[in-house]
């Protein structure tokens with residue numbers, strides 16, 4: 042096989058790692074084809090973007106370990122990618138999760154209210170009669186957080202009458218958010234927010250659930266119409282944050298002229314000095330030869346980890362590793378630098394001796410640049426072993442891998 046050149050790159054995966062790889066390969070002058078399946082971790086995530094995994098402090102479940110300031114800095118290229126994508130806004134912030142934890146993040150969905158500059162003020166928390174929302178409990182929990190105690194920040198619940206129909210109590214949060222993209226509903230929301238603010242002029246900001254519209258323009262209109270900051274707490278999996286990422290992804294790929302296909306890739310195999318792919322729909326036509334697409338000079342596997350089905354884990358296998366990649370491609374699995382091709386689930390190491398979510402640490406064995414084996418084959422993001430499972434670490438690994446091609 043010849044040395045990998047940056048000519049025609051296939052990216053498998055439409056999460057943040059795949060999009061970052063496509064962006065970086067395009068910036069290097071490559072033709073890029075991107076294939077993606079159903080929503081992966083990026084589309085299920087909360088709107089917060091970290092480099093290192095964030096975790097709540099075990100004893101109190103609030104504030105978290107480390108702080109936004111502790112996290113490593115993004116490189117200029119990573120910043121450029123975030124700007125090109127136009128979704129996560131960069132900068133350390135302190136945000137509220139939907140279960141009342143105050144936590145740091147390095148970048149965020151612009152809808153998420155940054156609490157840091159609001160330290161010491163009174164923040165209103167919207168009480169909306171939805172089945173998945175308890176504004177009063179959220180306000181109490183946030184006010185009892187270490188951060189609120191330390192900074193003297195208060196959280197005040199207040200009813201917000203923005204439901205018009207009974208069914209709006211129960212529809213998914215993302216569908217509820219979409220209602221406010223419509224002008225009439227947005228006006229109702231704005232009237233309610235303005236009324237609240239004039240009743241309570243002492244409010245320094247207003248915290249809502251993840252419902253401030255799906256469209257960036259809705260958010261801008263709502264945030265621009267109030268004299269105080271208005272924002273959301275984090276999304277639940279499958280909420281608005283993932284949909285906003287997907288919209289930004291579509292805009293970026295279109296702008297770059299990346300050929301993106303909602304196609305499941307079944308197989309990656311060597312062909313004509315490079316690689317070719319067999320997609321599920323093409324494979325169903327019968328002839329494997331006719332089904333192949335390519336050749337590609339490089340393939341970037343950005344298929345995600347266990348959450349998105351990029352990696353499958355089947356314990357108690359009689360042969361081979363308990364881990365399997367969703368794509369048929371010649372790669373090795375490893376965990377903490379140890380290869381995992383031994384017999385059966387976990388044979389050869391005792392998972393109980395490993396700290397933390399050991400299953401999540403397993404992935405495709407890669408070198409520092411993300412090379413996954415034969416020339417021109419890379420694994421980036423959650424599918425790669427030895428990488429933090431976070432949005433910004435996924436983007437970083439993709440940008441780094443593409444930089445190493447050729």
Ligand SMILES: Cc1cc2nc3c(=O)[nH]c(=O)nc-3n(C[C@H](O)[C@H](O)[C@H](O)COP(=O)(O)OP(=O)(O)OC[C@H]3O[C@@H](n4cnc5c(N)ncnc54)[C@H](O)[C@@H]3O)c2cc1C
Nearest residue numbers: 054055056058078081082083091306345422423430431432
């Ligand atoms: C509920 C939840 C909350 C999270 N919260 C945070 C957080 O607060 N902060 C943070 O930084 N990180 C968070 N994360 C982690 C973060 O979302 C992931 O680390 C990151 O998004 C991984 O991106 P990725 O591109 O590697 O994979 P994914 O986003 O999983 O993308 C994988 C892509 O590959 C595609 N794919 C898979 N197999 C195939 C195939 N065979 N053919 C074609 N396409 C395929 C999928 O369709 C998908 O598009 C969270 C994750 C989850 C699940």
